[in-house]
Amino acid sequence: MSVFFECTYRGRRHVGLDKPEPGAPLVLYPLAEETDLRRTALAAGRDRAALVAELTSGGGRVTVPDFETGFVRFRPPLMPASAGDAMVSGFMQTHNVKVGADTQSQPNWFLKGMGDCLKVPGDDLAVPSSAVALCEEAEIVLVYVTDDAGEPRYTGYTFGNDLTDIGRFKRHQGHLSYAKLCDAAVAPWLFLDEPPQRVTGRVTVERDGGPGWQGGFTTGTKALHYGLGGMMSELFSYGTLRRPGLVHYVFIGADRSSFHGGYRMTDQDRVTLEFTSHGVTLSNRIHWPRPVTAAVEG
Incomplete structure (x- = not known):
């Protein structure tokens, strides 16, 4: 698998060319501040050799020692400088385990928000105080960059909650x-x-430092009831989604969750998704401020 990522290290932009492994040195390459990774990715396509050549063309290489990893801040892949240039959306009830006799020919699509709703591992995940009941959804996330002609072009995928x-x-x-x-x-x-x-x-939900719920999941294109090509063609047939420069993060649906297993999340629960088949882990705490009811004076 070919992978790359962006981060800041001591306040400066860098990229890495492989998924970091626990205990291994973190090797980074400095980026010029004006570098637009959207255009870099479009120009290279998914040609790793071309991408590596472009990302390392400025020269320089940094190996981050273990005691300085706290100065590294990862970013969502290809996230633009302006959150308004990124759209987070997805499809629901796409998996075979969720379809029924009344299944539609095209799954429902939803808008989740602009780029600032997208967090990385370690960040808190905020939900509205009025939320009723929460569930995690372990999913593949497709990343598209809209080119100058208004054509959303697939650049790769990642994993999300x-x-x-x-x-x-x-x-x-x-x-x-x-x-x-x-x-x-x-x-x-x-x-x-x-x-x-x-x-x-596997999903693990922790409460007060101890296990609250655990369960497995299966996803991937083989688990979908719908053809992925048809889903994406229909979505991007709408001109309002084809603004040049717009980055799309598209969640393609999930298996069952802790909610279906009878668990009810609350504020400060920690949700960890281990995509074990691909060596990726997401761990985030839930920030769910509940409404405060004012006392009524007699």
């Missing part, structure tokens, strides 16, 4: 749009390959 207010959706299925307005987590690594056919992993 589409945190959802499933309680609101269960109360009223017409409220899907509201249910999705929670933060999402995404791995910083951009895999420069076709979306994987099969991904397996």
